[in-house]
Amino acid sequence: MSKSVLSSPVSLRFSRWFSVGLLTLGLLGLRVDANPIEVLPTQFNREEQTSIDVYQAASPAVVTIGNGRGTGSGTFIRPEGLILTNEHVVRGSRNGQVQVRTADGSTYTGDVIAVDRLNDLALVRLRDTGGATFPTVPLASESGIRVGQQVYAIGSPFGLSGTLTTGILSRIAPNGDLQTDAAINPGNSGGPLLNSRGELIGVNKAILTSGRGNLGIGFATSATVAQAFIAQNLNNAPLVASQPTGPRLGVAVDPQTLVIQEVQTGSLASRIGLQPGDRLVGLNGRRLANLEQLLDYLDTRPRSARLTIGRGRQLAEIPVQF
Template sequence: MPPAAAAPGDPAQQQAAFAAAGASGPGPAGTSGAAGAWYGGADAPPPYGGAAGGAPGGPATPWGAPPPPPPRKRSGGLVAAVLAAALLAGGIGGGVGYWAADRNGSDGSTTVSSSGDPKTESRAPGSVADIAGKALPSVVTIEAQSNSGEGGTGTGFVYDKQGHILTNNHVVASAAEGGKLQATFSDGKSYDAEVVGRAQGYDVAVIKLKDPSGAKLNPLPLGDSDKAAVGDATVAIGAPFGLSGTVTTGIVSAKKRPVASSDGGGGGQASYMSALQTDASINPGNSGGPLLNAQGAVIGINSAIQSAGNGGGFGGGQTQSGSIGLGFAIPINQAKNVADQLIRNHTPIYPVISATVNMKDSGTGAKIAANGANGSPAVTPGGPADKAGLKSGDVIVKLDDTKIDSGPTLISEIWTHQPGDKVTVTFIRDGKQSTTEITLGERRGDNN
């Protein structure tokens, strides 16, 4: 489990209300509102970029760059003089070049024109510029402020035509209890907003513009994060350090990376995700912004970073550490399911196994603790784990086909499912390995 986001900060055992709930915010992929005709279909554009070009038999030229001009014959001293002038002042270099040509009796022009790159000039479908141009109008910078004046800046994106904005819980947590929220679009127009619902455990929140009239509400198309592959191109958009509308690129570096973040705000509870890892440059302020694929569809919500300093996470100005190429995003399949729950019920629903597991141990599996919260049983009588035959001291080492090396990993993986899902659990008891099937229960809200 990478220390990507601040460590959970729990005692040796996480209480049943959170750890035992091993839950998930799964969900099928799909689009909300107007999906956007520029994503998907048989004529979907190829990934941006492409192979470097060059003249046959010669060195390759950089992507998108014109071929170098042919060398010109000059005397050695004159070439040196022109080169020096060009290095000192580019504008003067052109003048010196013309003067030198005139002195040599040349009647031709010394102007060298670029042949241009039609693909670049047209911003071809699938290019980064094309993706950014379509997505930026649907990405907002969120300013959150509590009643005491504390707060910060994050990012969100248009989820539907009703004015719902999808973002991180830790972006809006400070304003959730009577504070102020404002969403600013790329055209500079700002709108007051309110919290519709937030899920601290998933670190997902939905806000809504109070008066969306006049706002250009073009929902970003949602991709299928399950189909994302390591090496796929990514584009991240956000407001790092308050710099709205910043676009960066990278790839999917890894999938199903278990990450815990304590930036969820309030109560000291952690957020857990089975994250998409990317090397696209993301920093504090990118929180809640979209991670797009090469077709411009959202595959994740940027939520946490691994810092070279002393921690991670994006939220609340708790750290000013910058990107080192290790960023983590909540898969959009899970985030969509949670967002739909929040819009319908205004409260999150978590799948649970109803067993408390140790949160400090790692490497050997998720061990069911001796006791739960306040001395209660670690395995809730009549709960899913109890019905499946699990007991205190059992070490869960696999959930379906996913290896489990710690309590946070178990929770992150369970929370990719939904209540009622059946999962196969592999565990070790008294040195012997066994398997059992668990039907996941549910828990509503963050404080139960």
């Protein structure tokens, strides 16, 4: 009598699983072969590549500047360590000195050597560099600045150094200021606005705001204005000042007490007899409430003025011919 051979339940389950597994693998194989994974292109489009190229070329020359109250940005324009930034970024710096952090994380002390409050420009020269040279950004000529062109802003908004934003040059104001929709935030001030050739076309300085916040409109001082400022002040000595009053007067003034701290040798202030310890009391017969009044007046490029000076307990009115 022949014996029937029966498969055990385990054998049957294994057989079913094996068959199902083969079928599933086969189906998966067919699916993969029929719909291969799409590989993304290895190259960026033209607009992306331009942004990348501009950033790689210019960002090593962009620095973060601290004045003891906050931070801003700046750009190396000479390899020996000359930086272009905003006047309001260095305003109130102690003894005319600021702290500069470069893109590679190195830190230096910088001397303010020139300010232009009207156009919100300043020059800072690094000290104690040990002979180091720094990457620079070239300034654009007037032909490199056109409404409608793509622009790139690099800076340290809210302390986030090396931040890139993009937009277009929306308008050139009658005074030459550049208007852009590229995002500019606190900390971007003093940083470069660049064209697609990586040239500096402007120094970012302000945003238009309302009660609803940032309206997405930013402003920069044009490179054509900055070029004249640089040429005029390239070789200046440091403005050793808590609050520099600029080359027109040549003194360092404590912004709280209005007491003159230092007088530059050979300056207008030294020629009219101003001394450290003198106190600025009045201007053109009116009492000075704060240093801003004097700075604003000097920005108007007056030909003359009458300064009232306090020396000890005595007051003296000194005529000044600029």
